[in-house]
Amino acid sequence: MAFNSQRRERPDPADLDLADGTITRVAQQKKDLDRASIYIDDAFAFGLAVDLVIEAGLRKGVVLTAQQQRDLLVRQEVFAAKASALAGLSQRARTTDEVRQSLLRKGFTEAVVEDTVAAVERIGLVDDEAYAKAFVRDRFNGRGYGPARLRQDLMRKGVGRSVIDAALDELTEAEDLGEEARAQAAKKWRSLASEADPRKRQKKTLDFLVRRGFGFDTARAAVEAAAAGEASDEWGLS
Structure with a gap:
């Protein structure tokens, strides 16, 4: 760890130096009503939760060994x-x-x-399994993160590899990752309209999708679709 x-x-x-003794007073603490002060042989010994005091049957006159x-x-x-x-x-x-x-x-x-x-x-x-599944669904649907980004984020949270794999498998069965990548690529492509060099525009869009966790092949296809879609719009073919 x-x-x-x-x-x-x-x-x-285990490191405290304690001695056998008799409880001489049990008093509810004024600043924290959920805790009680335990006095042994007329000296304050320690504080305990009131529920624990009741559960253990602690009261005046009870003898407690150090252990x-x-x-x-x-x-x-x-x-x-x-x-x-x-x-x-x-x-x-x-x-x-x-x-x-x-x-x-x-x-x-x-x-x-x-x-x-x-x-x-x-x-x-x-429940790490339930957490991972909910996390994957929420981040994919709400933020558009791809599998690689979702895996990385869950690993940072200490979720086991097999649990992550199962959650991502469920995502890929239920969702069209290519469709989400294309939607994000189209939005990013439009935001880069001022970029005169089409190759730089393509690279920036591709890098954006990869950072969000989409695989290279999925991202590249999405970028190509975004570029083709803009060309169709310009020629009035959409």
Whole structure:
């Protein structure tokens, strides 16, 4: 997994120097009503999500070993990571790797991150296959991107090769790539009407289509069609 220089540091519960003790106070935090402060032997020990406090049955008088405290803090990290992942997914759909990298940047340990990713996958909030298919359809129909550009963009998002292949196969079965390339070539060709050199005009249009992800042969045929279409218009043959 790639190292990210912008990664934040979060304390690892395994590295904390803790001692056995008795809970002497549990208090809801004023600045965050979803969290509670846990006091052990009259000293603040750590903060936990209120739901976790209730789930674990934490209250005054409960004795916690050092290992039990570490376990609670690990559960808190998982709870926080899931909350962070859900917040991101509520804004837009994301790939598995986008969720993973976001959590790693926030400093969660790899173990916590993988547990969180598995959890959101289990409940269907992250599905790379569905994401890739929707991404391909939306970018092709909405922006006119060709297969090569779509593949490149999905690879940047960490989608696996076989998943990308399946999504692109579905696109080529359902859509006429040549028709879309010809439509874009005609529009680009018209925008270059001030270009006096026809060879430069053809090259600029061809380069435009290739950048958008269309194969060279498809792009070349589209450029030829655009040039031929303009000639037909000029001679009144359309």
